[in-house]
Amino acid sequence: MKKLFICLVLVMAVILASGLASAEGRYAVIFKSAGNPFGEKLMDGFEKAVKEFGGEAILKAPAEPTAEAQIQMIEQLIAQHVDAIAISANDYDALEPALKKAMRRGIKVVSLDSAVNPDSRDVHINQANPELIGRVEVQAIYEMIGEEGQIAVLSATSQASNQNLWIEWMKKELKKPKYSNVELVKVAYGDDLRDKSVSETEALLKTYPELKGIIAPTTVGIAAAGKVLTDKGLKGEVYLTGLGLPSEMAEYIKNGVCPWMYLWNPIDLGYLGAYAAHALVTGDINGEVGDTFNAGFLGEKEVIQAGEGTEIMLGAPFKFDVVNIDKWKEVY
Structure with a gap:
């Protein structure tokens, strides 16, 4: 009986503690x-x-x-x-x-x-605002590449609703007459995985040797692309922008691979x-x-x-x- 009483007291103590912790x-x-x-x-x-x-x-x-x-x-x-x-x-x-x-x-x-x-x-x-995000990234890469050339997008997963909406607005921005000399050659997906994002960036560079710009609206993707472009010495040849964490992208902004980028906190x-x-x-x-x-x-x-x-x-x-x-x- 005494053991039962002690058990009940312990159970009540746990319940009370749990209630206080999540009031x-x-x-x-x-x-x-x-x-x-x-x-x-x-x-x-x-x-x-x-x-x-x-x-x-x-x-x-x-x-x-x-x-x-x-x-x-x-x-x-x-x-x-x-x-x-x-x-x-x-x-x-x-x-x-x-x-x-x-x-x-x-x-x-x-x-x-x-x-x-x-x-x-x-x-x-x-x-x-999704429209603002998509349009401003296109405007940025347009300025970086000198208003003409091939560009690609390195996204996260193909099912990510935020990424897909931003890309829709990128494509709408690209329909403006001012972008007639800019060609979006591919939307690649790194699945927000570092190694796959690196591989996708390398594949873009190999498949499109005339590529001049990459938009990566994903923090994992832009950091991976920044490393690839830096390691290959492509500063000034292939430009990068998108959405990135300042702590991860400081090196690439300072070395000129990514002149500027965007994000929120x-x-x-x-x-x-x-x-x-x-x-x-x-x-x-x-x-x-x-x-x-x-x-x-x-x-x-x-x-x-x-x-x-x-x-x-x-x-x-x-x-x-x-x-x-x-x-x-x-x-x-």
Whole structure:
């Protein structure tokens, strides 16, 4: 009887401790894959926000960037009865059954960075205007290559919704008459894996010996391409731009391989995703157009209409060049 009493006391202590640790709920974030520096910073920001409002953060990322791996993680989180899931999706549609199941169980769902379809989420967190991202990268490479020549895109996975949307806008920008002497020869996919991104860059250079520019709208891809171009001594022959982490790209910006690039702060992106999830859990917002909430140091944010569904915008892409890279490489 005494042993039974002690066991009950211990169980109650664990339950109480768990309740105190997650007084504001349990918030999970799933990134595309493990070992991605952008994803690691995003999860750092997510965890920071969750700690600020007193919740428990659960950080997850599969070994490979596949929808199947993310679905397994979603099922695990459903079984753990989390309050919210934020996800950077490996596929726009494939996660729908699992995420709908989560929503039926009362779990709030936020997509961020790479979206899922509107039926699979309460709201999407968008890092910047997709049209602006796509167009500004084309404008950059156009200037770098002297307004003519062959260019290629080195993307992440072929199913990544954010990458595909940016590439759509790149192609629309390229239809303008001013780009008549610019040819997009290929969109290659490095799957956000360093070694494959290196191989794809080398293949582009071999297949298109007249290639003058590469746009890599992925932090893994642009760093891999920067190394290849540097190692091959192609500064001034093949130019590089896209979306990169300052800490990884400082060398290539300084040596001139990548004169400038763009990005937003992934820490802030994860931070905003957590606060949006919290606002959904507490009922401050429903993910409808016009909803507003406080997002910590980011201030008040508003839910706006997206092409499909609704979203919350972090801000405009930021330009990194030789003038400011030393400052920002110490930040992220």
